[in-house]
Amino acid sequence: MIGVGKIKQYSNVLDKPLSKGKQEVSLSAFAFLFSELVQYNQTQVDNIAELERRLEDAGYAVGARVLELLCHRDKGNRRETRLLGILSFVHSTVWKVLFGKVADSLEKGTEHEDEYMISEKELLVNKFISIPKDMGTFNCGAFVAGIVRGVLDSAGFPAVVTAHFVPMEGQQRPRTTILIKFAEEVLQREARLG
Amino acid sequence: MTTTACFIIVSRNDIPIYEAEVGSAAKREDAAQLHQFILHAALDIVQDLAWTTSAMFLKAIDRFNDLVVSVYVTAGHTRFMLLHDSRNDDGIKSFFQEVHELYIKILLNPLYLPGSRITSSHFDTKVRALARKYL
Numbered sequence: 061m062i063g064v065g066k067i068k069q070y071s072n073v074l075d076k077p078l079s080k081g082k083q084e085v086s087l088s089a090f091a092f093l094f095s096e097l098v099q100y101n102q103t104q105v106d107n108i109a110e111l112e113r114r115l116e117d118a119g120y121a122v123g124a125r126v127l128e129l130l131c132h133r134d135k136g137n138r139r140e141t142r143l144l145g146i147l148s149f150v151h152s153t154v155w156k157v158l159f160g161k162v163a164d165s166l167e168k169g170t171e172h173e174d175e176y177m178i179s180e181k182e183l184l185v186n187k188f189i190s191i192p193k194d195m196g197t198f199n200c201g202a203f204v205a206g207i208v209r210g211v212l213d214s215a216g217f218p219a220v221v222t223a224h225f226v227p228m229e230g231q232q233r234p235r236t237t238i239l240i241k242f243a244e245e246v247l248q249r250e251a252r253l254g
Numbered sequence: 255m256t257t258t259a260c261f262i263i264v265s266r267n268d269i270p271i272y273e274a275e276v277g278s279a280a281k282r283e284d285a286a287q288l289h290q291f292i293l294h295a296a297l298d299i300v301q302d303l304a305w306t307t308s309a310m311f312l313k314a315i316d317r318f319n320d321l322v323v324s325v326y327v328t329a330g331h332t333r334f335m336l337l338h339d340s341r342n343d344d345g346i347k348s349f350f351q352e353v354h355e356l357y358i359k360i361l362l363n364p365l366y367l368p369g370s371r372i373t374s375s376h377f378d379t380k381v382r383a384l385a386r387k388y389l
Contacts (some may be wrong), residue, residue, distance in 0.1 A: 074356055074359050074374070074376050078358060120363070124361075124363055124368050127329050127330055128328060128330045129358060131328075132354065132358055137351070139304075139309075139310060139327065139329050140308065141305050141306075141308050142343070145308075162283065172358055214266065214331065215329060215331070216331050253305065253306075
């Protein structure tokens with residue numbers, strides 16, 4: 061008979077310990093989920109800028125949580141207060157946990173003081189996606205740009221983060237660059253802290 | 255031993271998202287408001303101090319009569335503030351660390367909007383139990 065037997069005790073999530081987390085997650089499962097996310101958002105918007113903004117907002121929520129979790133789990137409760145510190149945190153720790161490897165490169169922009177770039181030969185989220193010609197400069201890496209923006213914003217370094225394709229000679233697929241442009245107050249505070 | 259203690263969690267945008275009177279002393283009506291006022295006044299000090307150190311536990315940062323304000327800042331700049339009259343630094347540090355773990359579990363909920371009020375009654379129960387244990 062349905063309903064007979066021991067009633068299952070649901071324990072509250074607050075009672076369970078914070079686990080180390082699975083080291084590996086199925087790539088195909090993630091690719092499927094991400095493609096559904098992009099397709100769902102495509103039906104909700106009328107233009108490309110709105111689609112990029114939605115992907116970025118989805119990433120922002122992830123970034124805010126990733127920052128708190130990783131600082132507690134991997135960094136033994138030490139916060140980042142300097143610009144270079146938070147950038148190297150994103151470039152190595154965050155990338156390693158999310159994508160299994162550190163980012164390919166971290167560069168400082170040459171034209172402007174407040175620009176930094178994280179480059180990746182083949183961004184995981186773009187691996188199985190091809191952009192049709194009529195979508196112009198749209199880049200699904202906007203999701204990763206949102207994650208980076210979430211991390212930086214929550215840590216107190218507000219910035220504008222965007223994802224761009226950079227064609228490379230000798231390679232068929234272009235490189236993806238995450239461009240980070242920090243707000244004025246971040247540079248002022250950095251200068252004040254010396 | 256009766257202790258007065260008021261615990262507040264303040265988000266990055268200076269909005270209180272959780273508050274609790276966790277002392278074992280008898281509660282007075284006006285005391286609760288005074289406690290909250292003292293804690294809000296200490297926010298300015300926390301803001302400056304948070305950028306000078308990479309540690310999360312900033313010990314006693316302000317005093318008012320015989321009450322002391324201790325603060326713990328998380329990576330996302332959420333501040334745990336405790337107003338108390340005891341001198342038990344280690345107990346307070348352990349209390350903050352345990353509440354930090356609870357806070358991370360609440361934050362990991364994808365349906366929880368970061369910076370909004372924490373309404374879980376289970377969270378409330380656990381925080382009060384931790385306060386009885388460590389303070």
